[in-house]
Amino acid sequence: MNDNNQNIYLPYLATVADVIDETPDVRTLKLVFQDEHLRENFSFRAGQFAEYSAFGSGESTFCIASSPTWQGYIECCFRSVGRVTESLRRLEIGDTMGVRGPYGNSFPIEQFFGKNLLFVTGGIALPPLRTLIWNCLDWRDKFGDITIVYGARTEADLVYKRELKQWEDRSDVKLVKTVDPGGNGPDWDGKIGFVPTVLDELALSADNCIALVCGPPIMIKFTLPVLEKLGFSDENIYTTLENRMKCGLGKCGRCNVGNIYVCKDGPVFTAKQVKAMPLEY
């Protein structure tokens, strides 16, 4: 909410503090707000998104991919596919860009306290869960077992490779990484197979467990029946929807799925909520 005298379309200015290539076309930007007060006080919750500006090209919508427990900066991660993302990709360390947000709802992390967590994700859909994964790891003693199932078409398409290594090395996280058949190199030490199949083989107990799923529509489509088979109820499965947005403020009229506005009512929904929606996402 804002008062009547504020321009809701005016972004904060941020400096690109670091640039990390996750894959040949996926890039992470580490962003530091130029306003000192904001730098210390910008707060958000895991699952919220922002509008990122490359001035002269426009704005793009992505989740905030860093953990809310990290102070002083935020990160976004995007695939370069269009005019704005191409311009964001051309930004160098020290360059200025814009951020509006945080917007939307978030994962109800407090409701997950004391529970086991199962993260299921694929490809470029890791960033929207990575914020929550790190949030949970930073509050590790509040949760039971943490399992992450992450797949991509090929080894090269896995994002946050350095963090996958960190998670693998930790004894308090179980990472199961997989690539599609044919996507593995000679040194691949993970599984080979599609995410739903690998998840099925894990045969994890749904008891006291929350599933957090984010991936391409085809992965979600085949993952939900597996979770159901494992005994997960639709109320205990969370996902984030990623409809096209412009304003992020519930006004511009394009992110709706039926009468649900993803920018205001979402982007985080339970599988129960998603199943009640018309197929418009």
Next chain:
Amino acid sequence: MQKQITEANLRLLIDSLILKRQRVIGPRQSGSMVLYEPLSSASDLVLTEQPRRSVKEAFFPVCEDLLEYSKQGQQVELADIEPDRFPETVIFGVRPCDAAAVPVLDSVFSWDYKDHFYLKRREKTTIIGLACNTADDSCFCTAVGLSPDNPKGTDLMLTPLTGGGCLAESHSEKGEAFLITWKDRFSELDGTKPLPLAQPAATPFDLKKIKNWLDNHFEDPVWDSIAVRCVGCGACAFVCPACHCFDIIDEGSEKAGKRRKFWDACGFSKFTNHASGHNPRNLQPKRYRNRIMHKFKYYDDKFGQTLCTGCGRCIRICPVGIDIAGVLEEIEQQDDSVK
């Protein structure tokens, strides 16, 4: 508060406002069409036809600046747009179907986050409505719960009287203040009867029944048959007094330029296109369905009103002859039992 005003006094009043450097908007000839635009004198007013576009652009322009950016090396400087630049404005001759859409837009731009560009303009504007004495075949305000003299959205409503002049009735504090400020131009009622109001031919829709059907028929073969002709030109949304979808676009070079808000339309094929290439509304019937759903279900679900005032502009302008009133009639005739 009710008063009366002669036609001569109304013109004098408009000219006095203009002389006082007050911005006055009204229907006037603009190129080949009549539009709501600033008047340079009362003689500019054209009250014989409905303006081609609605009055919404007085608050929500086709294109407006949101910010200016300029780059110096790695630094960017942003200049905010000063909302106080919006001048005090009086709009005359606003048709009831246009005025009724203004409170509908108010809800969109003021719920949760406040769009102060829209709201400042609203705050500084007085809307003076004019009841209709004629209607054409496309008018259907009476079918969606409004009427040719419905004051919804007006501050002051003028109703033409037999023998010239108008009845003036205030419907807000702004309207009442206007009558008091300009009391010398108005007189007490003398009992003159109003001219017969327009009588649009359309019969009232059962909007509840229509919504009930929409609630349960997101998937239905009717959508294909209704929208197969739609070419996705978006003209219906652009002339609509209640449509409010917009896009945000940067215009300029990498060095300097402006960020702007532009009207957009859910009928355009790229409107919901994802970065991945996936498009949830990949076919025209899906896009047309969103138009009808938004107007008669989604907006109602959220704000308890209908996003259509029966102005008929979309019917007049559609290049392939899609008639929204006909569409509603067809929906009304569907079996509304839940499938």
